[in-house]
Amino acid sequence: MNFFNNFTNESIATGIVVLILIISRIMSTKLVRKFAKSTHIIENRTNLVIKYFHLLINILVVIALIIIWGVRPKEIISGIASVATVIGVAGVVMIAQWSILSNITSGVLLFFSFPFKIGDVIQILDKDFPIIGEIEDIGAFHVTLKNKEGETIIYPNNLFFQKGVSILPNHYDEKEFVD
Known part of the structure; x- marks a missing residue:
């Protein structure tokens, strides 16, 4: 009980962020499905873009929770620097990941620009x-x-x-x- 007395504001803010997370995931799913239905885009591509949006929303929620719970910017920067160092040491793996990220990004762009379809x-x-x-x-x-x-x-x-x-x-x- 002492925990809730000490961290009342953070607990309420966390609850609000979780509620925003749930609402934004539902809304983004509905918007993407509505867009896909209006442009006659296939289901596989729609589900893929929904996953990308959910990943982006989850990353933003994690950042919001870090800020709410008072992690100092200096600690965040040192954590990011440590991760960047590990990634820099594993340069070959980074090149492979860059190719994968490039293909995923291109897949999302192909989904929204829709220049061609199956059967073309x-x-x-x-x-x-x-x-x-x-x-x-x-x-x-x-x-x-x-x-x-x-x-x-x-x-x-x-x-x-x-x-x-x-x-x-x-x-x-x-x-x-x-x-």
């Missing part, structure tokens, strides 16, 4: 390795294509923002024209 035939304009294929799946890290020969091609999301992409008419359908 695209051409990736790469002078060394041009690719033409039909989109089978769009995931968090990569897009799965199938070319005319039936080969499955896995293409990283971040390369869609580095290479030009053309959406082609579906030329896989062989149509005969009869006079």
Whole structure:
């Protein structure tokens, strides 16, 4: 009981932050689903973006709780510096994580910009390795294509923002024209 007497303001503020957490997660889920429904975006991509929003909200709540419970900025900075040092020592792992983060960010951008959809035939304009294929799946890290020969091609999301992409008419359908 002595704990609540000493930390009444912090306890009330924590309760309010938790309530805001619950409300913001529900609201963000509803808003993303409403946006996805209005633009006819597939369920897998919608769930992925919802997870990203929930992660962002959780990080903001942790920061708010740190501030509420009085962790001094100097301690936060020294903690961040320690983490940054560990990450800096593990440089190879950081490069791999950067690639993963880049693909996830690109996946979110592809979700909101929605330049192409499953079933579209695209051409990736790469002078060394041009690719033409039909989109089978769009995931968090990569897009799965199938070319005319039936080969499955896995293409990283971040390369869609580095290479030009053309959406082609579906030329896989062989149509005969009869006079």
